Structures are given as structure tokens and as C-alpha cells.
Amino acid sequence: xxxxxxxxxxxxxxxxxxxxxxxxxxxxxxxxxxxxxxxxxxxxxxxxxxxxxxxxxxxxxxxxxxxxxxxxxxxxxxxxxxxxxxxxxxxxxxxxxxxxxxxxxxxxxxxxxxxxxxxxxxxxxxxxxxxxxxxxxxxxxxxxxxxxxxxxxxxxxxxxxxxxxxxxxxxxxxxxxxxxxxxxxxxxxxxxxxxxxxxxxxxxxxxxxxxxxxxxxxxxxxxxxxxxxxxxxxxxxxxxxxxxxxxxxxxxxxxxxxxxxxxxxxxxxxxxxxxxxxxxxxxxxxxxxxxxxxxxxxxxxxxxxxxxxxxxxxxxxxxxxxxxxxxxxxxxxxxxxxxxxxxxxxxxxxxxxxxxxxxxxxxxxxxxxxxxxxxxxxxxxxxxxxxxxxxxxxxxxxxxxxxxxxxxxxxxxxxxxxxxxxxxxxxxxxxxxxxxxxxxxxxxx
Numbered sequence: 001x002x003x004x005x006x007x008x009x010x011x012x013x014x015x016x017x018x019x020x021x022x023x024x025x026x027x028x029x030x031x032x033x034x035x036x037x038x039x040x041x042x043x044x045x046x047x048x049x050x051x052x053x054x055x056x057x058x059x060x061x062x063x064x065x066x067x068x069x070x071x072x073x074x075x076x077x078x079x080x081x082x083x084x085x086x087x088x089x090x091x092x093x094x095x096x097x098x099x100x101x102x103x104x105x106x107x108x109x110x111x112x113x114x115x116x117x118x119x120x121x122x123x124x125x126x127x128x129x130x131x132x133x134x135x136x137x138x139x140x141x142x143x144x145x146x147x148x149x150x151x152x153x154x155x156x157x158x159x160x161x162x163x164x165x166x167x168x169x170x171x172x173x174x175x176x177x178x179x180x181x182x183x184x185x186x187x188x189x190x191x192x193x194x195x196x197x198x199x200x201x202x203x204x205x206x207x208x209x210x211x212x213x214x215x216x217x218x219x220x221x222x223x224x225x226x227x228x229x230x231x232x233x234x235x236x237x238x239x240x241x242x243x244x245x246x247x248x249x250x251x252x253x254x255x256x257x258x259x260x261x262x263x264x265x266x267x268x269x270x271x272x273x274x275x276x277x278x279x280x281x282x283x284x285x286x287x288x289x290x291x292x293x294x295x296x297x298x299x300x301x302x303x304x305x306x307x308x309x310x311x312x313x314x315x316x317x318x319x320x321x322x323x324x325x326x327x328x329x330x331x332x333x334x335x336x337x338x339x340x341x342x343x344x345x346x347x348x349x350x351x352x353x354x355x356x357x358x359x360x361x362x363x364x365x366x367x368x369x370x371x372x373x374x375x376x377x378x379x380x381x382x383x384x385x386x387x388x389x390x391x392x393x394x395x396x397x398x399x400x401x402x403x404x405x406x407x408x409x410x411x412x413x414x415x416x417x418x419x420x421x422x423x424x425x426x427x428x429x430x431x432x433x434x435x436x437x438x439x440x441x442x443x444x445x
Contacts, residue, residue, distance in 0.1 A: 034291035035252050036229070039210075039237050041131060042255060042295070042333075043381045045077035046371050047241075049302055051338045052082060052112050053096065054348045057355050061113040061121040072128050074341060074364050075371035079125055080213050080241070082303060083135045084108055084118060088142020091165070091181045094351025099135070100215055101142035101181045105199035115206070122207050133211040133239055134203055138196050139219045140166045140182040147195070148183075154192045156184040168216075193224050197231050204235045211239035217254070218244035225253035241297065247290045256295035256382075259332050261287060263299055266326060269417055270319035276400040276417055279326075280391050283402075295382040298332035300324050301340055307350045312340065321366065322415050328370035329404065329413045331389055333382040341367050379404040379411045394424040401426070 048071060056063035061084075071079075086109050087097040096111070108115050122132050141147060143163070147154055158164050165180040185192050203209050212232075217225065225242070229252060232238045242254040250257060265282060268274035290296070299305075300323050301312060312320040328334040339346070339356045341364040348354050374380045379388070385406075392401040398418040404411045416422045 032247075032251065032291045034250055034293040036240075036250065036255055036293070037233075037237070038255050038293070038295070038383070039239050041077070042239055043383065044374050044378070045131070045333060045382070046075070046328075046374060047078040047080055047133075047297065047333055047335045048076040049080045049335060049337045050082065051303055051348065051356075052084070053099070053353065054355050055338055059111060059353065059355065061117040065121050065124055068125060068128050068130070070361065070364075072130065074368045075375065076130065076336070077371075078131045078133060078210075078239070080133050080335075081135060083137055083215075084112055085137075086110065088144045088181070090143035092142075092351075093181050094349070096352055097142075098181055098351060100137045100140075102137050103142045103145050105141075105145075105196075106202050119207050122209060126208070131210040131239065133213050133241065134207075134209045135215060136200060136212040137215045138185070138200075139216050140179070140184045142181065143183055147185075151191070151195070154185055154189060154195070156186045168219075187220055187224055193227065196224075197228050200228065200232060201235055204232060204238070208236075210236075211241070211255075213241040213243065214254075215243050217242035217249065218246050222246070222248050222253065225249060226251075229253045245288070247288055247294070250291050250294040256297050256333060257290075259296040259298050262296075262327070262330065262332075263305070266300060266323040267315050270316035270323055276397055279400050283331075283389060283391065290384050292385065293383045296332040296384065297335055298327040298330055299335035299337070300327050301337040302335060303337065303348075303350075306337060306339075307348055311345050311347060312343070313345045318419060319417075322417065324367070325370065325413070326400075326415055328374065329380060329411065330402075331382070331384060331404075334370065334374065336367055336371075373411070377404075377409055377411050379406040379409040381406060392426065394426065396422050396424045398422050399424045 050064060052061065052064055053059045055067070083099040083102060085102040086104050086107050087099065088101045088103040089097070092101065108118055112118070125132050148163075155163055163183050165178040166182045166184045167176060168179050169176050185196075187193060200212060214225070229238070229240060240254045241256045242249050243258060244254075245257050245260050261282060265274055265278060269279065300316065300320070305315075309315065316323050339348070342356075342359050342361050343363045344356055346356070348356070388404060388406060390403045390405065392403055392412070392414075394401045394414065398420070399414055399416055399422050401412070401414040401424065404413070412426070414424060414426070
């Protein structure tokens with residue numbers, strides 16, 4: 001059985017770790033400076049993705065609202081709610097269709113409730129201290145979206161002048177596929193851009209949400225997103241998350257992008273296909289450099305990964321906790337997906353009703369501990385800053401260790417990447433027992 005000494009180790013070391021001798025050189029993680037003005041509450045926040053359809057047997061806003069006190073107790077800050085718009089019926093997949101095949105940008109999916117119910121949920125979340133961002137699908141619509149009747153010229157067409165399913169190119173391996181249930185919008189037309197921004201503005205004004213998670217954001221021109229951010233900030237300061245890993249999107253438009261490189265590497269580490277050296281290289285020789293101050297979203301699951309690639313148990317096995325600790329303490333804002341706090345071992349269906357069967361939320365204390373670390377330590381703030389992270393040589397190739405620093409605050413993290421117990425030496429640390437996890441720290445000689 002895999003023994004993980006991380007959470008207790010992180011907590012004990014973070015409480016007052018002395019300066020370590022000879023840390024690795026400061027990491028060259030940034031290039032340029034982000035012009036995005038982050039909302040003040042985001043720096044030490046975390047994010048929780050809400051799958052309304054599958055969250056409860058009812059699958060409604062009202063039913064989910066009952067879970068808010070539990071999530072707040074766990075330490076959740078930002079609720080990312082998957083699309084709430086009505087779903088197109090033409091070319092629908094499955095019995096309920098994809099959240100991302102929208103038929104009206106200004107309406108609510110009646111399966112979830114009505115606009116009053118959604119406003120009530122947002123208001124209740126705000127009263128309890130949450131922020132709420134809405135999943136937004138700007139790249140494409142369903143086949144029977146109201147714009148297909150009102151503005152048929154706003155859509156891309158093939159050589160014959162016909163509408164056709166959206167041709168999608170996957171970023172990870174560049175394979176192409178056709179999303180048959182949606183059709184692409186033509187962002188070469190200013191009217192499309194203006195119409196989309198106006199629809200986004202509607203939700204800020206009508207529901208008082210705090211920002212957007214933007215689906216397949218990399219498929220649209222960066223200058224559109226730059227314009228959208230400027231216009232939305234005029235209504236209220238917003239938080240913008242892009243489903244993308246493009247540094248250019250974080251210059252003016254987005255606060256945060258996905259850290260897919262880390263996600264895929266964590267899977268490889270858990271499966272024994274990669275190790276501490278590979279993690280170190282991701283930070284000493286990053287494949288891309290992001291603007292100073294840019295946020296990255298770190299995660300071990302989300303709606304796409306759970307439904308199409310596997311559960312935590314499938315992807316990480318007994319290393320799931322270890323990978324979650326890394327996602328929560330490496331540079332970025334950690335995400336928790338619906339069900340992770342209960343150890344749900346189920347791939348949730350994407351196009352049909354398939355509710356989570358909740359137990360006693362047995363993993364909630366584990367995640368609460370991780371989220372509290374971020375709340376308590378400025379060193380774990382989300383922005384990419386030179387010198388904020390330093391690698392530590394442990395003398396054990398199976399252990400990955402690093403230090404996060406901001407001012408006088410220091411957090412030291414040591415993670416056993418193997419299923420076997422590990423011993424490490426950390427220079428400058430006195431002998432200290434880490435309760436409950438079977439680890440100890442030995443002074444350097």
C-alpha cells in the first residue's frame with residue numbers, strides 16, 4: 001500500500017521552517033508582465049467546479065444550494081458552475097445533451113430551475129462568502145440556437161455555404177474531430193464579437209456573477225478576449241479563467257489558464273512513468289513562460305478528465321493524495337471537482353443523467369487541510385513570481401521537495417512519489433517527528 005507522508009509533513013514544516021541551506025537557483029518562470037488587474041480576493045483563493053446536473057438526484061440550483069455550507073466549511077472560495085443555459089435539441093447527444101451545446105445565451109436550462117432560482121443561488125453563495133464564475137461557451141452554439149434564426153450570417157459555413165458540425169483540433173496531440181452537435185461562430189465579424197460580449201454582460205448585470213470560465217478559449221482570437229475583458233470590467237471587476245494554456249491570453253484578457261503540462265505529468269508520476277527529475281524540469285526549464293503575475297489552474301480532475309479519461313483511482317491509484325498535495329502547493333490556484341471530496345470512483349456521464357451518490361464526504365478533511373494551507377500562507381499565493389519557488393535536493397530520487405517563499409513566509413513541501421516509505425535529508429532542519437504518517441526528518445551531517 002502506498003504510504004504518503006505529505007499532508008502532515010507539509011503542515012509541520014510550514015509552521016515555522018528555518019531557511020534551508022543552498023536551495024536551487026531561482027526559477028525563470030516568467031516573461032513579460034501581465035496587465036490584468038486581478039480582483040483582490042483571488043490571490044489565495046481556490047476553485048471548485050460544480051456539475052449541477054449530476055450533483056443531486058434533482059439536478060437543480062435549489063438542491064445544490066443546500067451543499068453551500070458544507071463546501072464553505074471545507075474552505076472553498078470560488079464556485080465554477082458549468083453552463084446553465086438551455087441545451088439545443090437538434091443533433092443532441094444522449095438524452096439530455098451537452099452543457100456546451102447552448103440554444104440561448106440569455107436563458108436558463110429549465111431542468112436546473114429558472115432565472116430567479118439561479119439568482120437566489122448566486123445571492124446565497126455571496127452571503128456565505130463564495131465568489132461565482134459561470135462557464136461560458138463563446139466558440140460555438142447548438143444547431144437551434146436563437147442566433148441561427150436571428151443572425152444566420154454569424155456562423156461559419158463550408159464551401160457549399162452550409163452549416164456543419166464544428167471541426168475541433170485537440171491541443172494535446174493535435175488530432176482532429178468533428179463535434180456534430182455544435183456549429184462554429186465567425187469571429188471575423190465584429191457583430192458576432194459585440195453580440196457575444198453583450199450576452200456576457202447580461203449575466204453580470206442580471207445575476208451578479210463574478211466572472212467566467214471560457215470554454216475552448218484558445219480557439220478564438222486573443223484580441224476578442226482582450227476586448228471582452230475590457231468591456232466586462234466596466235460593469236464590475238471580473239475574474240476570467242481560460243480553458244487554454246496560451247501565455248498571450250494572460251497579458252490583457254485572462255487571470256488564469258489551465259496547467260495541462262502539470263496535470264499530465266502528475267498522471268505519469270502516479271503511474272511510475274515519470275519522477276522527481278521530470279517535475280523539477282517542468283519548473284527549471286518550463287516549456288512556456290507566462291507573464292509575471294499570471295495565474296495557472298492546477299488540478300487532478302475536472303469534468304472533461306473525469307468523464308473521458310478516468311476517475312482519480314483510475315488515473316492515480318494510491319498516489320491520488322500525493323498528486324493532490326502537489327496540485328495544491330505548486331504555483332497556481334488549485335481546483336477540486338464535484339465528488340473528489342467524497343472519493344467518488346465514478347466517471348460521470350456527459351450527456352445523460354448520472355447523479356453522484358454521496359457518502360459521508362470522507363475526503364473533505366483532507367481537502368480542507370490543503371485549502372487551509374493556501375489561505376494561511378502568502379507563500380502559496382497563485383501568481384507566477386520569480387523566486388517564489390525553489391527546488392530542494394533531498395538525496396532521494398523518489399522524493400520531490402521544494403520551497404515556496406514570499407517575504408518572511410516559507411512553506412516547505414516534500415512528497416514521496418513512490419509506493420514505498422522514503423527517508424530524506426533536508427539541510428538546516430532539526431530532527432522532528434511528523435505525526436501519524438511514519439515519517440521523520442534527519443539533520444544533515
